[in-house]
Amino acid sequence: MELVVFSLNYSSWSVRAWLALDHAGVPFQVRHIGGFVEEGWREKLLAISGAARVPVLLDGGLTLHESLAICEYVAERHPEAALWPQGARARARARAVSCEMMSGFHRVRQEMPMSLRGRAKGFAPSEQAQGELARIFQLWEEALDRSGGPFLFGAFGVADCMYMPVLSRLRTYGVGAPTGLQSYIDAMWGQPSVARWATLAQGEPAIPMYDGVLG
Numbered sequence: 001m002e003l004v005v006f007s008l009n010y011s012s013w014s015v016r017a018w019l020a021l022d023h024a025g026v027p028f029q030v031r032h033i034g035g036f037v038e039e040g041w042r043e044k045l046l047a048i049s050g051a052a053r054v055p056v057l058l059d060g061g062l063t064l065h066e067s068l069a070i071c072e073y074v075a076e077r078h079p080e081a082a083l084w085p086q087g088a089r090a091r092a093r094a095r096a097v098s099c100e101m102m103s104g105f106h107r108v109r110q111e112m113p114m115s116l117r118g119r120a121k122g123f124a125p126s127e128q129a130q131g132e133l134a135r136i137f138q139l140w141e142e143a144l145d146r147s148g149g150p151f152l153f154g155a156f157g158v159a160d161c162m163y164m165p166v167l168s169r170l171r172t173y174g175v176g177a178p179t180g181l182q183s184y185i186d187a188m189w190g191q192p193s194v195a196r197w198a199t200l201a202q203g204e205p206a207i208p209m210y211d212g213v214l215g
């Protein structure tokens with residue numbers, strides 16, 4: 001099995017799929033395409049997937065794009081990893097907040113591009129981004145209140161994979177979260193797949209174009 005990515009330091013959608021695969025203990029290789037920097041990157045990606053976006057999962061004859069679809073596939077193939085919570089209601093809520101990440105929070109994504117190892121200077125989120133962050137904190141608090149933690153729906157799962165890049169952005173841009181969320185944030189940074197990702201991301205090639213936005 002292969003996961004096609006741009007960079008595990010900068011490509012937040014790739015990281016979401018990578019975390020689900022790693023947590024499920026799936027043996028897989030990572031194939032890098034230097035998106036926006038490597039000569040002919042778009043053609044190389046188009047030759048793999050008509051969507052021309054990463055991540056792409058290659059599993060035998062299956063070519064699968066969209067990070068959430070990849071997480072769903074991993075969850076279905078590896079039920080022992082319990083990537084979705086037990087119980088139809090909890091699973092429905094976990095899917096809803098995962099979809100909310102996929103389709104929303106555009107200002108946070110635009111103003112705070114992910115760089116796990118980057119540290120921004122003098123960053124202040126716009127009012128719109130602050131509003132989106134408040135909604136993210138609210139949904140984390142609600143999920144943790146119901147589940148009792150340590151992760152959004154109890155055990156580490158797809159919803160946590162979806163929001164890990166947000167935690168990374170909070171750290172990169174020096175944005176604080178409500179104190180009640182600190183134990184969730186600590187649990188996430190200490191989670192074994194997250195720790196492995198953080199190590200791998202440190203070794204990814206620098207892309208000056210992305211680092212430039214950090215100021």
Ligand SMILES: N[C@@H](CCC(=O)N[C@@H](CS)C(=O)NCC(=O)O)C(=O)O
Pocket residue numbers: 006010011012013014035052053054055065066067068102
């Ligand atoms: N909804 C897609 C988004 C994927 C996406 O936008 N990936 C970015 C890199 S993180 C990309 O491939 N961008 C290429 C482009 O914009 O041309 C997913 O969840 O996989």
